[in-house]
Amino acid sequence: MTTLLGTSDQPTHTDVDQLPxxxxxxxxxxxxxxxxxxxxxxxxxxxxxxxxxxxAASLNRRDLMLMDGTYPLSxxxxxxxxxxxxxxxxxxxxxxxxxxxxxxxxxxxxxxxVAGPQRLAAVREQYGATHDGWLARYVLLEEESVxxxxxxxxxxxxxxxxxxxxxxxxxxxxxxxxxxxETLLTVGSGAVALxxxxxxxxxxxxxxxxxxxxxxxxxxxxxxxHEVVDRTETPAWDAAVRELTGGDGAEHVVDAxxxxxxxxxxxxxxxxxxxxxxxxxxxxxxxxDPFGGNFVSIRRIAVGSRTDFEAMNRVLAAQRLRxxxxxxxxxxxxxxxxxCLRDENPFGKVVVTL
Numbered sequence: 001m002t003t004l005l006g007t008s009d010q011p012t013h014t015d016v017d018q019l020p021x022x023x024x025x026x027x028x029x030x031x032x033x034x035x036x037x038x039x040x041x042x043x044x045x046x047x048x049x050x051x052x053x054x055x056a057a058s059l060n061r062r063d064l065m066l067m068d069g070t071y072p073l074s075x076x077x078x079x080x081x082x083x084x085x086x087x088x089x090x091x092x093x094x095x096x097x098x099x100x101x102x103x104x105x106x107x108x109x110x111x112x113x114v115a116g117p118q119r120l121a122a123v124r125e126q127y128g129a130t131h132d133g134w135l136a137r138y139v140l141l142e143e144e145s146v147x148x149x150x151x152x153x154x155x156x157x158x159x160x161x162x163x164x165x166x167x168x169x170x171x172x173x174x175x176x177x178x179x180x181x182e183t184l185l186t187v188g189s190g191a192v193a194l195x196x197x198x199x200x201x202x203x204x205x206x207x208x209x210x211x212x213x214x215x216x217x218x219x220x221x222x223x224x225x226h227e228v229v230d231r232t233e234t235p236a237w238d239a240a241v242r243e244l245t246g247g248d249g250a251e252h253v254v255d256a257x258x259x260x261x262x263x264x265x266x267x268x269x270x271x272x273x274x275x276x277x278x279x280x281x282x283x284x285x286x287x288x289d290p291f292g293g294n295f296v297s298i299r300r301i302a303v304g305s306r307t308d309f310e311a312m313n314r315v316l317a318a319q320r321l322r323x324x325x326x327x328x329x330x331x332x333x334x335x336x337x338x339x340c341l342r343d344e345n346p347f348g349k350v351v352v353t354l
Contacts, residue, residue, distance in 0.1 A: 019053075019137050020039065020042070020137075021039065021040050021041065021042040021043070021136065021137045021138050022037055022038065022039050022040070022136065022137050022331075023037070023038060023040050023080045023132070023135065023136030023137070023138075024036065024037050024038075024080060024081060024135040024136065024334055025037075025038055025078045025079070025080060026066065026067060026075055026077075026078070026079050026080070026081045027077055027078065028066060028067060028068075028069050028074065028075045028077065029068070029069045030067075031067065031068075032067075032335050032338055032339065034067065035067070035081070035334065035335055035338065037331075037332075037334070040136075042137075042138055043132075043138055043139075043140040044091075045091055045092055045093035045096075045140060046093045046094075047093050047094045047095050048093060048094075048095055048096060048142060048143045048144075049092070049093040049096070049140055049141065049142060049143065050089055050091075050092050050093070050096060050099045050105070050140070050141045050142075050143055050146055051089070051090055051091040051092070051138060051139075051140055051141075052085075052087040052088065052089055052090065052105060052107075052138065052139050052140075052141060053087050053088050053090045053137065053138055054085050054086075054087040054134055054136060054137055054138060054139055054354050055085075055086050055087045055088065055104075055155040055159070055353070055354060056085060056086055056087075056155040056156050056158070056159035056351055056352065056353045056354065057082045057084060057085035057086075057133075057134035057135050057159055057351070057352050057354075058082070058084040058085070058156070058159045058160045058349045058350060058351045058352070059082065059084075059337055059338065059341050059349070059350045059351075059352070060083065060084065060163040060164060060191070061190065061341070062083070062163065063081055063082060063083075063128065063338070063341075064338065064341060064342055066081065066128070066129055067081075067338070071129070073123070073124065073126060073129055073130065074129075075129050075130075076129070076130050076131075079128065079129065079130070079131070079132060079133070080128070080132035080133050080134075080135055080136050080139075081128045081129075081133050081135050082127075082128045082133040082134040082135040082352075083107075083109050083126065083127045083128040083129070083133055083134070083162050083163050084106070084134060084159055084160060084161065084162040084163055085106060085107070085133070085134025085135075085139060085159050085162075086104060086105070086106045086149055086155055086158040086159040087104070087105065087134075087139065088102060088103070088104055088105075089101050089102060089103045089104075089105055089146075090138075092143075093143075095143075096143050097143075098143050098144070098146055099143065099146045099148075103146075103148060104148070104149055104158070105141075105146050105147060105148055105149065106147050106149050106158060106159065106161060106162055107127060107134075107139070107141045107145045107146060107147060107162065108127075108144075108145045108147060108162065108305075108306045108309060109126060109127065109162050109163055109166065109303040109304075110122050110123065110125055110126055110303070110305075111125035111126065111127060111131055111142055111145055112125055112142065112144060112145070113305045113306065114144055114305060114306045114307060115305050115306065115307040116305070118302065118305070123302060127139075127141075127145070134159075135334060135352065137331075137354060144306070145306070147162075147306060147309050147310060147313065148313070149161070149313065150313055150316045150317040151317070152317065152320055152322075153316070153322060155353065156325050156328055156349075156351040156353065157322050157323050157325060159351055160191070160323040160325065160349040160351060161309070161312070161313075161316075161323065162303075162309070163191075163303055164190070164191035164192045164194075164195060164323075164349070165191070165195045165312060165323055166303050166304040166308055166309050166312060167192050167278055167301065167302075167303045167304060168191075168192045168193070168194075168195035168196040168198075168199055168254070168278075169195070169199055169304060169308055169309075169311070169312040169315075170301055170303065170304035170308050171192070171196055171254045171276040171278060171301060172184065172196050172199040172200050172203070172252070172254065173199065173203070173308075173311075174301075174304075174308070177199075177203045177205075178200055178203055178204075178205035178251065178252045179203060179204050179205065180204040180205070182205050182206070182251040182252065183205065183206045183207075183208055183245050183248075183249075183250040183251055183252070183270075184196070184200040184205045184206070184207055184208075184250060184251070184252040184253070184254065185207075185208045185209070185210070185241055185250035185252070185253045185254070185265070185268055185269075186200075186207065186208075186209045186210065186225070186254050186256065187210045187253065187254070187255040187256060187257050187261050187264075187265055188210070188211075188255070188256035188257045188261075189209075189211045189212065189216045189220065189347060190256050191323065191324070191348060191349050192254070192256040192278050193209065193254065193256040194220075194223060194323070194324045194347075194348065195323060196254045196256070197209060197220065197223050197224050197225050198223065198224060198321050199312075199315070200252075201224040202315060202319055202321070205252070206226050206227075207224060207225045207226050207227075208225065208226065208227045208228070208229065208241055208244055208245070208250060209225040209227070209228045209229070210228075210229050210231055210237050210241070210261075211228060211229070211230060211231070212230065212231055212232055213230065213232065214230060214233075216230075216347060217230050219347055223324070227244050229241065229244075237264060237268070238264040238265070238267035238268040239267075241268035242267075242268060245270070248270050248271075249268055249269045249270035249271070249273060250268055250269055250270055250273060251269075251270045251272075251273050251274070252273065252274050252276075253265050253268065253269050253273060253274070253275040253276065254276050254278065255275060255276065255277050255278065256278045258277055258278070259277075259287060262275075262277065262287060262290060262298075263287065263290075263292060266290065266291060266292040266294050266296055266298070267292060267294070269294060269296045271294070271295050271296075272295055272296065272297075273294075273296045273297070274296070274297050274299070275296055275297065275298045275299070276299055276300075276301060277298065277299070277300040277301075278300075278301065323348070323349055324347065324348030324349065325348050325349050325351060326340075326346035326347050326348035326349060326350055327340050327344075327346055327350050327351070328350075328351045328352075328353055329350070329351070329352050329353070330352070330353060331352055331353065331354045333352075334352050337350050337351075337352050
């Protein structure tokens with residue numbers, strides 16, 4: 001039975017049978033040996049909190065970095081990992097008005113960034129890092145973290161939005177989106193780049209993608225890239241991008257690799273272009289002049305706000321867009337999902353279902 005919510009001072013919950021809780025815990029710096037499933041008491045929502053029974057969760061490169069201790073923010077020892085997931089609201093705490101029992105929801109990456117400029121204090125509050133995340137049968141969310149997901153998405157797809165898709169949306173659309181007559185360049189073939197291609201196409205931009213194999217090039221074209229440059233066949237891909245744009249370069253660049261590819265991203269960019277760095281890979285050598293003598297704007301972003309997430313979801317629903325799913329694993333094989341992301345270089349998201 002589904003119960004709609006008002007502003008009651010008492011918790012509201014479903015009367016359906018609920019599974020005993022089990023959650024994976026992460027002990028950083030121990031590799032996959034530091035990831036273990038353990039029973040725990042089912043969380044209870046307090047004021048302004050929502051309890052979600054998880055249907056699916058997905059991994060990001062960030063989760064490998066938290067495991068290895070290379071992410072800018074250290075994981076709390078014993079934290080339940082993963083920032084991305086989807087499930088059903090089964091109980092809400094007193095005062096909750098943004099979610100109702102029975103809603104299918106996901107959550108934001110940052111616990112309390114709703115809108116406006118990002119502040120450092122909000123950056124430190126992350127699900128799956130400093131607060132328990134989605135790799136469990138139940139997750140407890142703050143009400144302001146709750147985001148309703150588009151109805152047309154499967155659970156695996158809806159569980160794949162919070163990090164990569166929102167980062168791509170913010171990269172492509174903020175401060176202003178590209179439009180017809182402009183070129184957006186994506187560098188990399190991870191989940192951020194895949195979503196960026198879709199969002200750039202929605203806004204009418206021409207998309208040029210840089211990737212690392214003929215197989216990926218074929219799939220990027222199928223996803224919507226107008227032109228694809230395989231850097232293994234064309235190491236000077238920055239020159240190739242300029243040639244494809246008549247010597248002008250790309251007005252918008254989403255570099256989902258990071259510092260190793262930044263010099264060529266700058267070289268491939270048009271005059272006054274906007275370059276957004278998403279990737280966290282370190283540079284092989286120090287970059288003394290990141291601008292390379294060009295007149296460009298370079299920025300690094302950290303995912304996006306709840307307002308960004310909700311704006312993206314409206315477009316996903318209107319355009320019937322779907323994130324790309326590479327592999328799906330059962331909850332009991334979560335360690336294999338981590339291995340897949342680490343070792344197999346998957347094309348799309350790696351998902352764990354419950």
